[in-house]
Amino acid sequence: MSKLITLQTPLDMHLHLRDAQMLQLVAPLTAKTFSGALVMPNLVPPVTTKEALLAYKQRICNAAGDEKFEPYMTLFFQHYSYDFLKEVKEHIIGIKLYPAGITTNSETGVSSLDSETLRPTLEAMSELGIPLCVHGETNGFVMDREKEFMPIYASLAEAFPKLKIIMEHITTKAAVDLLDKYDNLFATITVQHLLITLDDVAGGMLKPHLFCKPIAKRYEDRSALQKVALSAHPKVMFGSDSAPHPKHKKESCGCAAGVFTAPIALQILAQFFDKYKSLENLQAFISDNALNIYGITPPKKEVTLIQKEFIVPQSYDNFGETVVPMYAGETITWSIVE
């Protein structure tokens, strides 16, 4: 008899939904199987006002259609006033900080990560209970960028002990090691960083659809990530960082960073947790930990997965957009029961 697992209120705590036609294409794919998702604000221009935030949320809800799905909105980090943050607090789940120029659409990010420079805004966030989500990479050598960022995480965690700081899409043993050193540090982990290393991206053929930032690292890094995910470490949440780019921008002479996993993440995670005999911990990773960390109450949704082969589509196409998912054309051994 095939194995089954039913997940309650699956959450994707790090998601790119983009805008316009791409939003139309990808929002329903997430809304179908997730109760909610933390939505990245790195549009062009980035989401920095209440008006832009509410309008974007409305566009997401429209695109998601009739599904029970809550987009948890974020602002793009800037120096915001206490009064502004107080006014906008009920509409956001956190604020996303990007070092300037570090990834897609982050040109207007933060150029100084000094705690004192950031203090007015971070203190206001701390008082108001607004979490800080961080893309933690320096502008150093590509394999060292996340590790080099650890002292910045440490100094922020120390300087603002009541501020919840989420180390987004961690990829290194260094980040895993830091997680338990500060009560107010948390982390999201993607599907791809649980499964691949740089060998998969560039060890055989070069694979643009596995290229993302932070780039996949070494085997010992992957092992560290696997360990905390599979053991349902309470400070670790699933965040897909699913980042759709049009096919022609991935398969070109300069390929944009981002792996598209939204419609296949749950199937891959079920296969992965099952492989390591940890299926019972998937509920914590996919939802419970996030509920505890963020204190949210998403719309109820049950998703049942079955151990049955599923062939990943070569692409998802609609509204004039074409996006190639991770593992396009390959077979996953778990499927969603429709």
Added chain:
Amino acid sequence: MSKLITLQTPLDMHLHLRDAQMLQLVAPLTAKTFSGALVMPNLVPPVTTKEALLAYKQRICNAAGDEKFEPYMTLFFQHYSYDFLKEVKEHIIGIKLYPAGITTNSETGVSSLDSETLRPTLEAMSELGIPLCVHGETNGFVMDREKEFMPIYASLAEAFPKLKIIMEHITTKAAVDLLDKYDNLFATITVQHLLITLDDVAGGMLKPHLFCKPIAKRYEDRSALQKVALSAHPKVMFGSDSAPHPKHKKESCGCAAGVFTAPIALQILAQFFDKYKSLENLQAFISDNALNIYGITPPKKEVTLIQKEFIVPQSYDNFGETVVPMYAGETITWSIVE
């Protein structure tokens, strides 16, 4: 007044010319500015017989046209007999060893690199004075593969002290450090590994046209390579490893390894050596060292370069093939005087 440099008998001691239409396209581009080139034998099937060798050489000469150009032929390493090697010696400059499956068309390469397993053939080569050219990578983590191969180089160099061993397309400080430890170790260095690191391949956008094997490494590795090239280290030769792939195989969901530099290598090298005030050492790197190491007498050719802007073509197209060069569309500050 613009600076000038005239190079005598430029040599490319590691070159992929492929076959059929691709050979027709790329052979003239090398023959135009190089006196000779050491030609890789990794065709499908690989070059392993005298007949295949001579026929391939003839096809190269035909494709190269009227230019004074000597293709220095190599055999694909197998266990060859002394008698065979003696017979074929006058037609080859060396034998190229590929660990099985390590790069393009290397599936039939060597599966054991143990000195004793290789002894019969390597001893024959040693007696006959046939150099061994090696693609030195293990099947380990992509950033470690060359470094992990160093003990194999060391054991081969020790076991066969009269065998000239060329560490092909070295990319690491580890290989540079090994170079002077054994009299019979030599090395080729490509244009791209003098100029780029993994940051250029995957630190911003992912750049398929800068993806090759061995992959570009760290800044300290690049510095070590630059130092021996710019100082005209006598055991180091230029070998472009120029490796054309059709454009559609580079800009795709699985990009083949290889950087195409043949028609722009001299211009880039002049710019690079000039930038580091080492133009006077380019002659040794581009020809004299190879003449000494291999004891060859290529057809005489003078190539004059001038400090004048040259815009790299977006692609080279002919015979139904399209190949994108390194730095397509970018400007190099040195040109060849036609």
